[in-house]
Structures are given as C-alpha cells and as structure tokens.
Amino acid sequence: MELRPLRYFVAIAEAGSVTAAAAALHLTQPSMSRQVHQLERQLGIDLFVRDGGPFRLSAAGSEFLPLAQRLLAQAEATWETARAIAAGRLQRLTIAAPGTTLTDVVAPFLATLTGDDPMPAVWEEVPASVYATLGRGADLAIGTTLWPSTCVGIPLAExxxxxxxxxxxxxxxxxxxxxxxxxxxxxxxxxxxxxxxxxxxxxxxxxxxxxxxxxxxxxxxxxxxxxxxxxxxxxxxxxxxxxxxxxxxxxxxISLYAAWEPHHHGADTIQAIAERLRTFCATRYNLT
The missing domain is CATH 3.40.190.10 (Periplasmic binding protein-like II)
Known part of the structure; x- marks a missing residue:
C-alpha cells in the first residue's frame, strides 16, 4: 500500500472537504480525488458518502481513519529515525552497567540530561559480560575492567x-x-x-x-x-x-571505564556523553 493515497484520505477527512485539503497540500482536486478512489478500490470499501449531500466520512471511513493516522505517524517516525541515523544523531541511548554502578553512578547522571539528549534506557549486566552487551544492542557499556580491543573507550573514574x-x-x-x-x-x-x-x-x-x-x-x-x-x-x-x-x-x-563500538553511527554522541559522565563522576566523588 502506498502512503500518498493514505495521506490524501487523512487530509480530506481532517479538512472536511476535497477542496480544502487540495488547497492545503497545493494539489488539484481531480488529482487528489483520483488517488482516494484508487485507495478505495484497493481496500474494497467506500471511505466517503457521495450522495449529493454534505461531504462526509462513511462508517467504514470513520473506522479506518485512526488506523491510517497511526500508520502515517509511524511512517514519519521511521523516516525521522533514518534521517537521524544518517546524520549520526541518537534518539535513544542504551547504557549497560553492573547494578551498583547503575544505581549510584548512572541513574544520578541521567538526572542531569536535557531534552536535547537521547532518551536513555539502561540494562543491568554482571561485570564479566558487560562489554558483550555492545553486540546485543547496548550503545554504551560501563565496566570495571579495561574495555576489549574490539571497542573504543575512555577511563571514567577511580x-x-x-x-x-x-x-x-x-x-x-x-x-x-x-x-x-x-x-x-x-x-x-x-x-x-x-x-x-x-x-x-x-x-x-x-x-x-x-x-x-x-x-x-x-x-x-x-x-x-x-x-x-x-x-x-x-x-x-x-x-x-x-x-x-x-x-x-x-x-x-574501583576503576570505571566506558566503552562503545568504534563504527557505531552515533559514536561521536556516545563519546560526548561518556566524557560528560566522567566529569560528573569527578564532581560527585570529589575526584582530582
């Protein structure tokens, strides 16, 4: 199913008429109508009531509208994520660390993040396998031993x-x-x-x-x-x-280290956050 006819259907439903939707999207009315008719044939349902009276959604169209709106929203979110990846930005940041480190170091640090930072998530992992989480979806791993040669990292704190x-x-x-x-x-x-x-x-x-x-x-x-x-x-x-x-x-x-994959698309962002975490640790624990 193409997204363009769905967008036209939603635009007409939200605007209340083909004329208003076409003007908002800078399209001609015949072109928009053809796309909606094509969508109706593909779905096998009439989305609008066409009886010469006021233009309105059919019962089937009313039921289908929220589904189409959610699908378009998901499509836009998917494209936005792809654009962010291509630009090296992170929308989410998953941090893996041992339990005590999560509670006493990572959680207080997360309280200092702002709306411009990626949305954080955390995984609790035992120290022996914390760096292995980088191959399972974690973006940043915090361990108590030096990171493996397959990763890059920085010392965080003693x-x-x-x-x-x-x-x-x-x-x-x-x-x-x-x-x-x-x-x-x-x-x-x-x-x-x-x-x-x-x-x-x-x-x-x-x-x-x-x-x-x-x-x-x-x-x-x-x-x-x-x-x-x-x-x-x-x-x-x-x-x-x-x-x-x-x-x-x-x-x-206890030594703490931060590590991440060198070819991660958000490596620059991850490194910047790791360096902020190092500064946070120095301040929190009065380290020199």
Whole structure:
C-alpha cells in the first residue's frame, strides 16, 4: 500500500472537504480525488458518502481513519529515525552497567540530561559480560575492567570503596581508614563475585595484611543493614544507607571505564556523553 493515497484520505477527512485539503497540500482536486478512489478500490470499501449531500466520512471511513493516522505517524517516525541515523544523531541511548554502578553512578547522571539528549534506557549486566552487551544492542557499556580491543573507550573514574559505620561508632568522625586498622574489626563484605571485595582482596594481598573475622553477603544493602545493627563494618562501594557514616578505605579503589563500538553511527554522541559522565563522576566523588 502506498502512503500518498493514505495521506490524501487523512487530509480530506481532517479538512472536511476535497477542496480544502487540495488547497492545503497545493494539489488539484481531480488529482487528489483520483488517488482516494484508487485507495478505495484497493481496500474494497467506500471511505466517503457521495450522495449529493454534505461531504462526509462513511462508517467504514470513520473506522479506518485512526488506523491510517497511526500508520502515517509511524511512517514519519521511521523516516525521522533514518534521517537521524544518517546524520549520526541518537534518539535513544542504551547504557549497560553492573547494578551498583547503575544505581549510584548512572541513574544520578541521567538526572542531569536535557531534552536535547537521547532518551536513555539502561540494562543491568554482571561485570564479566558487560562489554558483550555492545553486540546485543547496548550503545554504551560501563565496566570495571579495561574495555576489549574490539571497542573504543575512555577511563571514567577511580572510585572509592567505603567502610560504613554507625553514627555512634568510634570511627564515625574519621574520613578514611587504612587496611591494617580495618581488618581489626569484624567486616561485613560482599562475596568475591563483586568488585569491591576483589579490590579489597588485592590490596590486602599486596600489603601482606590478613583478614580478621568477616561475614559475606551477596547484597551490599544487606551488608549495610547489618552494619547499622552494630554487627561490624560494611565494606561496599554503594552510596550510604541507614544513616551510616562512610570512611574511604585507603588504597582501595574501583576503576570505571566506558566503552562503545568504534563504527557505531552515533559514536561521536556516545563519546560526548561518556566524557560528560566522567566529569560528573569527578564532581560527585570529589575526584582530582
């Protein structure tokens, strides 16, 4: 089905007459009428009542009109998307990242976007496979390891891992804590599936410091909840909950990287947004 006869039908229905529609579209009335007759023959229905009285839609035409309007709107949206792609613009931006990164970094950043930016969407993905999402429809992936050679990217930030204590804890007034002091307290840590735990493990191994008592949790929020009950110090990278006080763990950092496909039609836009995200991280976490 051609779209031009549909446009003429909708124009006549909305204008109320062939004369008004033809004038609005700068066409002749006979040409427009022929196109509508052709559409009626193709559909097998009469779209207008032609009985010598006032020009009006038939019952079939009234039922068909919203379908034609939706089809034309979808066609226009399709063409607009194609024009945007050809111009290297992005109408949507899908960001893939681990859960904590989505909650504590990406979501606050999205709140800074404007109407001129692409409409964002997010995918939660485990760190080990986050870059693989670029081959499954994600436009920008944020990971905790360097991006693969098939991608291009930029470093985003070196983020702290926090030791969380209660407001009445002896450490509550401190800004940071070293690992030698940290391991003297019962630690509420995530399992080794999570990057904050792996970062702490690596620092302890490098400095020759051994763990004291630890309790493992699959959820950073649960670790903080248990810390709020006074059972130990939570070691996570999440933002604070339960009125806990954060202490930066000296020498323990999480690297964040942004990556995208080099031949993506919106690569310039993606890179610009990634660079804005890097600036956002520096401001949010007071990074220098």
């Amino acid at each position: 983020l702290p891992v926090w030791a969380y204590v209660r407001p009445d804890d002896p450490w509550a007034s401190r800004d940071s804590v070293g690992v030698a002091d940290l391991v003297t307290r019962p630690l509420l840590v995530q399992t080794r599936d999570f990057h904050p735990r792996r970062a702490l493990d690596q620092t302890l191994a490098a400095t020759g410091v051994a763990y004291g008592p630890i309790h493992e949790f699959a959820s950073a929020e649960v670790a903080q909840a248990v810390a709020a009950s006074g059972r130990g110090v939570a070691v996570v990278s999440d933002d604070p909950r339960f009125d806990l006080r954060p202490l930066a763990i000296q020498g323990v950092r």
